[in-house]
Amino acid sequence: MKILLATPIYPPEIGGPSQYVKNLAEKLKKKGIEAKIISYNNLKKYPQPLKFFLYFLSLFNKAKNSKVIYAFNLISCGYPAYLTSKILKKKFIIRLGGDFLWERAVEEGRTKKPLREYYKEPKNLKEKFWIFIIKKILNRTDRVIFTSNFQKEIYKKYFGVEEKKMVIVKNPFPEIEISNSQSLAINYQSLYAGRLIKLKNLDMLIDVFEKVLKETNKNLSLKIVGEGPEKDNLKFKIKNLGIENEVVIKESLPHQELLKEIQKSYLCVLPSLTEISPNFALECIKLKKPILLTKETGIYEDFKDYLIFIDPRNQRELEEKISYLLDEKNYQLYLNKIKTISITPTWDKVVDKHIELFKRL
Numbered sequence: 001m002k003i004l005l006a007t008p009i010y011p012p013e014i015g016g017p018s019q020y021v022k023n024l025a026e027k028l029k030k031k032g033i034e035a036k037i038i039s040y041n042n043l044k045k046y047p048q049p050l051k052f053f054l055y056f057l058s059l060f061n062k063a064k065n066s067k068v069i070y071a072f073n074l075i076s077c078g079y080p081a082y083l084t085s086k087i088l089k090k091k092f093i094i095r096l097g098g099d100f101l102w103e104r105a106v107e108e109g110r111t112k113k114p115l116r117e118y119y120k121e122p123k124n125l126k127e128k129f130w131i132f133i134i135k136k137i138l139n140r141t142d143r144v145i146f147t148s149n150f151q152k153e154i155y156k157k158y159f160g161v162e163e164k165k166m167v168i169v170k171n172p173f174p175e176i177e178i179s180n181s182q183s184l185a186i187n188y189q190s191l192y193a194g195r196l197i198k199l200k201n202l203d204m205l206i207d208v209f210e211k212v213l214k215e216t217n218k219n220l221s222l223k224i225v226g227e228g229p230e231k232d233n234l235k236f237k238i239k240n241l242g243i244e245n246e247v248v249i250k251e252s253l254p255h256q257e258l259l260k261e262i263q264k265s266y267l268c269v270l271p272s273l274t275e276i277s278p279n280f281a282l283e284c285i286k287l288k289k290p291i292l293l294t295k296e297t298g299i300y301e302d303f304k305d306y307l308i309f310i311d312p313r314n315q316r317e318l319e320e321k322i323s324y325l326l327d328e329k330n331y332q333l334y335l336n337k338i339k340t341i342s343i344t345p346t347w348d349k350v351v352d353k354h355i356e357l358f359k360r361l
Contacts, residue, residue, distance in 0.1 A: 071094045
């Protein structure tokens with residue numbers, strides 16, 4: 001069986017989606033399924049309309065000998081995959097790990113609300129146009145894969161996706177060799193890793209950290225690892241607050257280097273307005289590293305009895321939780337609770353679920 005994977009990024013590009021597609025393709029091959037990959041990696045030099053057209057041509061040519069087209073986002077990959085599947089009459093799967101409409105609204109400054117609240121708001125003409133396009137893409141699919149029930153219910157309600165089409169395949173825990181990570185912690189370093197965009201709520205994190213610095217005598221630091229359009233704004237804010245020695249921004253790291261950075265940290269923080277299924281959080285759990293995580297996440301139900309969640313719009317709550325974990329007794333209690341989390345699903349289970357899905361189609 002031949003599967004065509006349509007992805008926005010692929011190694012050496014850094015990011016969760018990139019690593020997911022790479023791992024899936026390699027593990028499918030071991031099970032006897034050939035997975036060809038189409039990405040935008042070699043198309044960056046072209047303007048957007050031409051880039052999109054070239055991606056479609058490449059996808060169309062390689063899809064002729066494939067049984068299934070499997071796209072990893074809605075628009076940049078999903079739309080050309082939709083057109084190709086329609087013309088060639090191929091089976092079509094789409095996996096949703098983010099939300100195109102909401103992310104655009106946040107980055108363009110049209111909303112500061114979490115994902116679920118955003119969809120309750122009236123939509124403008126441009127948003128209604130995109131909703132029309134998204135519905136056409138989703139109606140053409142044979143299956144829509146979600147990583148959590150959290151997002152599945154939103155798409156069922158607002159996009160009318162049929163129940164029989166929807167499948168939940170949770171993100172697997174990363175395959176990491178676990179060492180005694182806590183012993184490697186450097187002083188009181190907190191860590192954020194991910195894209196530097198508005199929806200990650202890093203503006204609030206920096207404000208909170210500046211207040212915590214004033215209220216404690218511990219040797220605190222905050223390291224922000226990533227790239228994105230908010231980088232310069234965040235650097236300006238850090239300089240303006242006079243905390244350049246305590247808060248630093250570093251470029252994105254290769255996956256193995258990032259794992260080492262997590263191990264060196266005392267605490268990880270992910271205060272995003274919404275995180276559907278954050279790989280960064282799963283990496284922290286696997287490494288037994290305490291994390292503060294937004295309540296607006298698809299993994300809340302799975303880990304509500306183990307992790308400390310925060311309201312992403314409540315600055316005071318985040319400040320209190322960081323201060324709480326600076327107490328060594330509280331920190332150790334949290335660490336012990338994280339150690340009891342069951343590390344499932346594994347990559348093997350995720351791959352087996354994909355193969356079962358392909359065979360049914």
